[in-house]
Amino acid sequence: MSGPMLEIRNLCKAFPIRNAFGRRTGEVRAVDNVSFSIDKGKVYGLAGESGSGKSTIARIIMGLERPDSGDILIDGRSITDSASGHVHGRQVQMVFQNPGSSLNPRRTVGQSVAVPLDAHGYPRAGRQKRIEALLDMVQLPANFAQRYPHELSGGQKQRVAIARALAVEPKLLVLDEPTSALDVSVQAKVMDLLADLGREMDLTYLFISHDLSLMRNFASDVGVLYRGVIVESGTSDAVFEHPAHDYTRLLLASVPVISKEEEALRPCIPLIDGEIPTPEMLIALRQQAVKQTITNEVQTDD
Amino acid sequence: MSFPLLKVRDLSVEFTTYGQTQQVLRNVNIEVPARSQVALVGESGSGKTVTMKAIMGLLRQPPARITKGEIFYDGADLLTMPAKERLRLRGTAMSMVFQDPMSSLNPVFTIADQMGTILKYADRRLGRGRSKKERTARVHEVLSQVRMRDPERIARAYPIELSGGMRQRVLIAMALLSEPDLLIADEPGTALDVTTQAQILKLLKDLVEARGLALLMITHNLGVVRETSNYVYVMNKGVIVEHGETAQIFDAPKDDYTRSLIDAVPRLTGGRRFGQQGVPA
Numbered sequence: 001m002s003g004p005m006l007e008i009r010n011l012c013k014a015f016p017i018r019n020a021f022g023r024r025t026g027e028v029r030a031v032d033n034v035s036f037s038i039d040k041g042k043v044y045g046l047a048g049e050s051g052s053g054k055s056t057i058a059r060i061i062m063g064l065e066r067p068d069s070g071d072i073l074i075d076g077r078s079i080t081d082s083a084s085g086h087v088h089g090r091q092v093q094m095v096f097q098n099p100g101s102s103l104n105p106r107r108t109v110g111q112s113v114a115v116p117l118d119a120h121g122y123p124r125a126g127r128q129k130r131i132e133a134l135l136d137m138v139q140l141p142a143n144f145a146q147r148y149p150h151e152l153s154g155g156q157k158q159r160v161a162i163a164r165a166l167a168v169e170p171k172l173l174v175l176d177e178p179t180s181a182l183d184v185s186v187q188a189k190v191m192d193l194l195a196d197l198g199r200e201m202d203l204t205y206l207f208i209s210h211d212l213s214l215m216r217n218f219a220s221d222v223g224v225l226y227r228g229v230i231v232e233s234g235t236s237d238a239v240f241e242h243p244a245h246d247y248t249r250l251l252l253a254s255v256p257v258i259s260k261e262e263e264a265l266r267p268c269i270p271l272i273d274g275e276i277p278t279p280e281m282l283i284a285l286r287q288q289a290v291k292q293t294i295t296n297e298v299q300t301d302d
Numbered sequence: 303m304s305f306p307l308l309k310v311r312d313l314s315v316e317f318t319t320y321g322q323t324q325q326v327l328r329n330v331n332i333e334v335p336a337r338s339q340v341a342l343v344g345e346s347g348s349g350k351t352v353t354m355k356a357i358m359g360l361l362r363q364p365p366a367r368i369t370k371g372e373i374f375y376d377g378a379d380l381l382t383m384p385a386k387e388r389l390r391l392r393g394t395a396m397s398m399v400f401q402d403p404m405s406s407l408n409p410v411f412t413i414a415d416q417m418g419t420i421l422k423y424a425d426r427r428l429g430r431g432r433s434k435k436e437r438t439a440r441v442h443e444v445l446s447q448v449r450m451r452d453p454e455r456i457a458r459a460y461p462i463e464l465s466g467g468m469r470q471r472v473l474i475a476m477a478l479l480s481e482p483d484l485l486i487a488d489e490p491g492t493a494l495d496v497t498t499q500a501q502i503l504k505l506l507k508d509l510v511e512a513r514g515l516a517l518l519m520i521t522h523n524l525g526v527v528r529e530t531s532n533y534v535y536v537m538n539k540g541v542i543v544e545h546g547e548t549a550q551i552f553d554a555p556k557d558d559y560t561r562s563l564i565d566a567v568p569r570l571t572g573g574r575r576f577g578q579q580g581v582p583a
Contacts, residue, residue: 049495049496050495154346184345184522184566185563187566188565188566188568188576191568191576191577192577193577194577195576198577210495211568213567213570214568216569216571217575217576240570240572251496252570253500254497254500255496255570256499256523256526256528256529257528257569257570258524258525258528258564258569259552261571262569262570266570
């Protein structure tokens, strides 16, 4: 019964760098020996900036990208096992960052929500009822099924994207910056919805974001990703209160905050003043990363 | 109490599209004293960008129409002054730092070309002459002011060769070229990573303080407001709902909208439970 919903073991993925003639001249190690696991019903936050590899990890979990090495187990079953491909799609769904571009503008909301139902061979009978039920789950009225994405606000579109992701009753939802395109007040409502749905449906979330304030409030455990390596992980309280790695401290120091209490939480380190970090500085950080890797492993208590 | 550098008085703007008229700004009053750092905060659709465009004279009319109000810069009404005079102020005495560093630079010209052109026209408007050599020197000077380590190399580069943070720096440098008194920044750094954004905000703040500029920061991010300004105007649906000292507004907001906005911001200190807020209407 118990045991992690998602387990990632020593995941590696490198992309080749090619010159103008297509010859391989090097590689980018986008994901470098990443391991973590998420218990059932928990929220795991993956924090990182652009180029940290967080989206590559999401794509690998979704089966959109093949890992070079390592293994991914969902509910104890490996997804690299080709026979389980179809089942995999039913168990894991994703909510993308920009609802404006992740919904097909030529499909009505109802059609969009029905796509995964068709793809996974759900019976046609009762389709309309099912769509209405899904829209109801994300607190949208049933008549939205006939509308097109351009008629909806950003928050409503994201609700549709969530309804679509839930259509096949997945156990794990990958949320890739689900609210970064939304206003704060709308963000709060969408996060409320996700939290409620998670509890009601016993969903497990992998929450990918660069918004540390949001992550602290939503995720129970976090991993900080820097250049393809998880440099620090633990419960969100531990990581945010006592950041151990330089990069985590830099990230925390950079968050714009709105109260004195939060300010006190930000490490007092000078922001790299006026300079884009040079490759040498990054290599130095990287070397520290290797030394300090994963000090506190994810807790598995309830 | 001297007259503020920028004063927007009772500004009302409406938009007419497809025969339908919509009031977008209603009696907006904003004051930016010289050497002050003021923020205008609002969510999308609140009218903050329209306000900025009206100030800079970038509103396309039609569809927009300024139905009421005045905008004073240094005591002179921008809306009634001759177009030529207004043009002379724009980009010289008041400059803009634009939001998106990826799309506000021309990809086919080098940074030096683009900055040189801006400087040339700014000089021309001010009736100032400068040789090409002097212009290049000024471009290098400004690039080093935004803490570029190798201004000569950056000047020769095309936008594609620069990172997002460096491009945003170039945009700030562009705004500083003609030594303005007022800088209007529209969501600078929102397109960037947190660490880069923090650097850009710090750079802006340092520059503004060191050179005695006035800053009008237009943003949707309350954290950015607190980091960069000491006075704030909160805008909702085309109306300024509340204004005051930044610290005061954050500590004790009087307006319901301001309060809901502040409450919506997740805190780094945690402690917020999402969900279980009952069924919405």
